[in-house]
Amino acid sequence: MEVTINETKVSIVRGDITDQATEAIVNAANPGLMGGGGVDGAIHRAGGPAILEECRKIVAQKGRLPTGKAVISGGGNLNAGYVIHTVGPVWHGGSRNEPELLKSAYYECLRLATGNKLGSISFPSISTGAYGYPLDEAAKIAVSAVVSFLEEQSTSLKEVVFVLFDDRTYESYRSALQEVMGSSEAGLPIPD
Ligand code: ADP
Numbered sequence: 003m004e005v006t007i008n009e010t011k012v013s014i015v016r017g018d019i020t021d022q023a024t025e026a027i028v029n030a031a032n033p034g035l036m037g038g039g040g041v042d043g044a045i046h047r048a049g050g051p052a053i054l055e056e057c058r059k060i061v062a063q064k065g066r067l068p069t070g071k072a073v074i075s076g077g078g079n080l081n082a083g084y085v086i087h088t089v090g091p092v093w094h095g096g097s098r099n100e101p102e103l104l105k106s107a108y109y110e111c112l113r114l115a116t117g118n119k120l121g122s123i124s125f126p127s128i129s130t131g132a133y134g135y136p137l138d139e140a141a142k143i144a145v146s147a148v149v150s151f152l153e154e155q156s157t158s159l160k161e162v163v164f165v166l167f168d169d170r171t172y173e174s175y176r177s178a179l180q181e182v183m184g185s186s187e188a189g190l191p192i193p194d
Contacts, residue, residue, distance in 0.1 A: 003176050005183055007152040012162045014179055016172045019165040020048035024122035026074070026084040027165075028111050030129065033066040033089050035073075040131040041167070045085060049078035053085055070106035072114050084120065086111045090129030093136065101143055104129055108147035115159055122161035127171050137171060141178035149182050 004013035019027050019041060029045045032038050035057035037046040046054055056075040060067075067073060072088040088111050091103035107128050115123045128144065129135035148162055166172040 003179060005179065007149055010152050010157065010159050010162060012148060012152070012164075012179070014164045014166065014172065014175050016167075016169070017165050018044070018167065019124055019126050020044050020080060022124040022163065022165055023081040024124045024161065024163055025082060025120045026086050026115055026118075026123045027077070027080065027082040028072075028123065028125045028128070029085050029087045030126050030131070030133075031067065031087040031089055033068065035061050035067055035087055038132075041126045045080070049080045049085065052076060052078040057087065070103040070110065072107065072110035074114050074118060082124070084118070086114055086123070088128065090133055090135065093129065093134040100129075100135065101139075104135065104140060104143045105147045108144055109151055112148065112151045112155075112157070112159070112162075116155065116157040119158045121158060122163070123159060124163040124165045127164070127166055127175070130171065137174045138178070141171075141174040142182065145175060145178040145182045 004011055030041050037043055053075055060073050067089050069089045069091050072086050074084055074086050077083045077085055088107040090107045091100040093100055130137050130140045164175050166175055
């Protein structure tokens with residue numbers, strides 16, 4: 003499924019983010035940036051040790067990455083030239099600012115991509131694996147964050163892709179995009 007917002011194509015695909023050829027891929031990292039399970043482990047395995055080495059330097063310089071923030075490294079052996087590492091919130095039941103922090107994670111990645119004049123970026127489903135964020139709620143926040151960023155900000159990005167690993171996650175993002183476009187200005191027909 004795909005839609006266009008201003009001049010940027012937003013699409014939802016099923017797949018493995020480590021195969022993507024967008025200029026950047028996003029890693030659902032943890033604050034220590036030392037790799038881990040899930041998509042984080044997959045990115046470091048596919049990208050090789052250069053990414054971890056760069057992450058180590060970033061943490062030595064700036065400290066641990068706070069939840070909702072993002073940093074950029076090279077892409078090592080990946081097709082993507084860059085990895086944008088962000089930390090989504092751990093789900094604690096919704097009373098610890100989880101929705102704002104999840105939105106912030108997407109925004110910070112999009113800002114960093116724009117600041118680096120990147121043309122394309124792929125996102126995984128941040129926080130919905132080990133971090134336990136309820137999928138349908140996370141999908142709505144993810145999709146609305148991307149749509150509102152593209153409606154509000156000027157950006158170098160021509161393409162934003164959500165790369166979802168399994169059918170259930172793919173379906174959840176697809177219906178979230180349908181819902182968000184139904185209520186968004188970008189989804190309305192152009193008046194005469
Ligand atoms: P978090 O700790 O932020 O919850 P996880 O990596 O545990 O991150 O899970 C986030 C999502 O990434 C889950 O939907 C998981 O199925 C998915 N995922 C795992 N491996 C990959 C991959 N190679 N490409 C894309 N998505 C992946």
